[in-house]
């Protein structure tokens with residue numbers, strides 16, 4: 001297969017982790033006779049510095065004409081601590097999600113047998129966890145009108161949802177549940193928010209289309225608690241943009257490290273693959289960041305292209321590296337650790 | 352001391368848990384020579400059924416003229432599963448918070464020596480946790496304009512903050528931090544939300560007033576993760592209404608049970624004390640709910656009235672009940688358990 005993959009390394013540790021995923025993908029291509037042509041493009045603070053905006057048109061063209069996008073991370077403390085900055089890296093991410101029509105963010109949470117005791121949670125609570133949070137990604141308070149009023153003394157953001165936005169996300173959730181344990185949980189705050197009530201009403205109306213799926217409804221505060229108490233109680237969770245942002249980061253502690261959790265964003269022609277972690281600026285340039293979340297995101301990429309063997313091969317070699325302790329310092333617990341680039345090299349060599 | 356306390360039992364398990372707190376307070380009053388006059392009043396679904404609205408004027412008058420309010424819980428599944436209901440129990444809670452000017456919700460998270468192994472989290476991660484989440488309670492998306500548009504196909508909620516709302520909450524946070532470990536963490540989503548940028552900007556501007564306090568800023572998604580990974584890293588957290596709702600429920604898993612975590616809501620003349628758990632309808636009427644969160648909320652009530660010995664006595668007897676296994680079934684782990692009312696009786700007798 002011939003593949004064009006847009007490569008958006010972004011900020012902080014983005015370039016380092018993306019480099020390792022490239023090594024792994026190239027090794028896979030070599031073994032399974034594919035030809036990957038990588039198309040690097042600018043995004044985030046890196047793009048602001050180079051061309052003044054975080055998701056330049058040229059980057060969009062590269063993404064839109066590729067078979068998939070592999071994304072690192074964006075964000076820079078320089079902007080975080082300046083609430084008045086006009087242009088910010090995150091705007092690039094949001095613009096990209098919107099322009100590529102990536103309305104569904106798929107974030108699986110699972111455990112790794114060899115890491116299970118590294119989790120802050122007890123083994124019996126998490127062993128066997130296998131859930132997916134399907135986060136709405138191009139609507140909600142991330143995209144509603146926002147601004148200042150009253151001489152800069154009032155700020156507002158608007159949380160808006162349209163029925164069709166909820167429907168298309170929920171449909172993916174129902175379909176996913178059908179292929180898994182047939183359990184769907186809609187997480188909202190319908191006891192307070194009108195937009196959540198539209199979520200609940202819309203999902204309720206779809207239940208009859210999928211009679212085999214058991215649907216439950218939970219308030220986001222309760223889910224934030226139950227997700228830690230008993231993650232095995234969940235199969236597929238569907239939720240709004242902001243709630244999904246919070247719950248997926250929270251869920252990452254189950255696996256023991258945020259540095260392990262991959263994601264895909266889908267919805268239109270081209271899909272995007274990225275680790276759920278951020279740009280982790282403190283670690284940038286030090287060759288210490290964990291590349292596995294990005295490598296596992298690449299596995300999701302192959303999976304979605306129905307290159308199942310390739311995806312499995314990546315997961316196999318990742319598990320092997322964990323079992324043999326070829327890990328970055330976040331997973332080493334004071335034991336021997338490897339550099340980001342060394343982990344990447346090891347993975348590529350073992351494919 | 353002569354005390355008038357408004358008693359708002361509310362829905363679900365509310366009446367049962369509040370009853371036990373009353374027994375405990377009466378025992379305290381007896382021992383320390385206070386006179387408590389309880390003023391029961393309607394709220395929640397119970398009030399809707401009785402008089403058609405969840406926070407009747409009469410209830411407000413009783414609250415406003417009391418020295419404090421003891422609150423159970425509100426909420427009923429009948430409303431949760433009917434997104435089109437016009438009157439809902441939660442509106443009562445929100446109206447009450449607003450009309451009583453309760454802009455700051457104080458939610459401590461701590462561990463109990465005798466329960467530490469019941470937490471889903473590992474002992475070394477949580478032992479010694481002592482943090483307070485100070486949640487803004489009368490602003491944000493809970494109180495902004497909301498509604499439907501486009502023939503009912505679009506729903507919106509508005510997340511609004513005014514500078515003074517952030518300032519008064521943050522000031523409480525700074526003051527609290529000064530009395531504790533002098534660490535304040537402002538949790539927001541300033542990389543996306545304008546209202547969060549106003550939070551960050553406002554808190555930044557206040558830093559110079561409290562030079563001894565070390566202030567940090569975090570995005571809510573990161574906090575949702577770190578709170579579980581390393582709760583001991585936090586001292587006082589200040590945050591917006593919705594974020595506080597999610598994070599405080601999440602934090603309750605640290606102590607091992609939501610049935611243990613008390614809260615106070617303050618801001619104006621009269622303060623309110625309530626467990627952080629909800630109405631838990633599945634358990635209502637069964638005499639099985641854990642009353643300790645409400646009992647410990649009563650301890651916060653005495654504390655705020657500067658009746659420190661009384662507050663300590665309540666905490667002592669609660670710890671004693673836990674150590675001796677006089678607990679409801681949620682904490683019994685299959686061992687011997689006691690009824691809600693039996694726990695209340697035991698506590699009162701041991702004061």
Ligand SMILES: CC(C)[C@H](C(=O)O)[C@@H](O)C(=O)O
Pocket residue numbers: 074075090093245276278542543572
């Ligand atoms: C960087 C930020 C804007 C982004 C988000 O909130 O969506 C990130 O946290 C994520 O989850 O991908």
Ligand SMILES: CC(C)[C@H](C(=O)O)[C@@H](O)C(=O)O
Pocket residue numbers: 191192221425426441444596627629
């Ligand atoms: C019942 C509900 C409206 C309420 C809230 O969201 O504030 C509850 O979850 C709480 O935290 O007190």
